[in-house]
Amino acid sequence: MIRKDYPIGEYRDTPIEEAKKMGAVALFGEKYGDKVRVVRFGPSCEFCGGIHATSTGRIGFFKIVSESSVAAGIRRIEAMTGETCENALYLLEDTLRDLKAMFNNAKDLKAVLAKYVDEHDTMRKELESFRQQAVDRTAKELAEHVKAVNGVNVVKAVLPVDPASAKDIVFKVRELVPEKLVCVLGSVHDNRPQLSIMLSDDMVKDHELNAGKIIREAAKLIKGGGGGQPHYAQAGGKDTDGVNAAVEKVLELVNL
Numbered sequence: 001m002i003r004k005d006y007p008i009g010e011y012r013d014t015p016i017e018e019a020k021k022m023g024a025v026a027l028f029g030e031k032y033g034d035k036v037r038v039v040r041f042g043p044s045c046e047f048c049g050g051i052h053a054t055s056t057g058r059i060g061f062f063k064i065v066s067e068s069s070v071a072a073g074i075r076r077i078e079a080m081t082g083e084t085c086e087n088a089l090y091l092l093e094d095t096l097r098d099l100k101a102m103f104n105n106a107k108d109l110k111a112v113l114a115k116y117v118d119e120h121d122t123m124r125k126e127l128e129s130f131r132q133q134a135v136d137r138t139a140k141e142l143a144e145h146v147k148a149v150n151g152v153n154v155v156k157a158v159l160p161v162d163p164a165s166a167k168d169i170v171f172k173v174r175e176l177v178p179e180k181l182v183c184v185l186g187s188v189h190d191n192r193p194q195l196s197i198m199l200s201d202d203m204v205k206d207h208e209l210n211a212g213k214i215i216r217e218a219a220k221l222i223k224g225g226g227g228g229q230p231h232y233a234q235a236g237g238k239d240t241d242g243v244n245a246a247v248e249k250v251l252e253l254v255n256l
Contacts, residue, residue, distance in 0.1 A: 011038040019047060061085035135165050139172030146177055149256045153177050156251065158186040158243050163194050167234060170198035184250045186243040193222040193240045197233045197250055204230045214253050221246040
């Protein structure tokens, strides 16, 4: 129960028992000595949790930057004040001015930005659609040129595709050639070499092949490393000149 006979203000060097009689509460879980400082403002009466201003006018600008819970029914706010707050507002003003300049000083900057975001999302979806079409087309062409070697369907190639596309291509090839498949794809993207291996289930089970183990050895030729599952593995490296040799190494390791 907060005592109302204590006026608004700051009470320094208050005996802790007297502070409790005032109804002061501690919000920060701190330990206190025999004497404490108490601040009362309206219905709030608390043990001092930090430095206080003698008047709100001394604080200057005040901008709340976060709000959180510290206990049941108790919230804590954090704010910027004074010169720090002024500088933050000036920075925000400069940023908005620069953004408007980038968009020909548009009056409704929010609407212009929303339009650009929508256009970006649409373009990204279109690009992904084109990428997927290219993946499907490439996988189909590779599957059509499969070579039978010692009763095994071998698909090998070196293509200028990104890692995500390389992965999608070998999985597509596996769908098109589901049995006795050994697919090896070397790729180079942003001057970085990559190696992908895909095996059909029967090659893993009947021939006891493991793509993860095979690729670790072959990836040495591109000065890299990798791993994966028994049926699929991918590795990256540093030496683009070794991509073709790495592809051939995979076939050598599976005795083809």
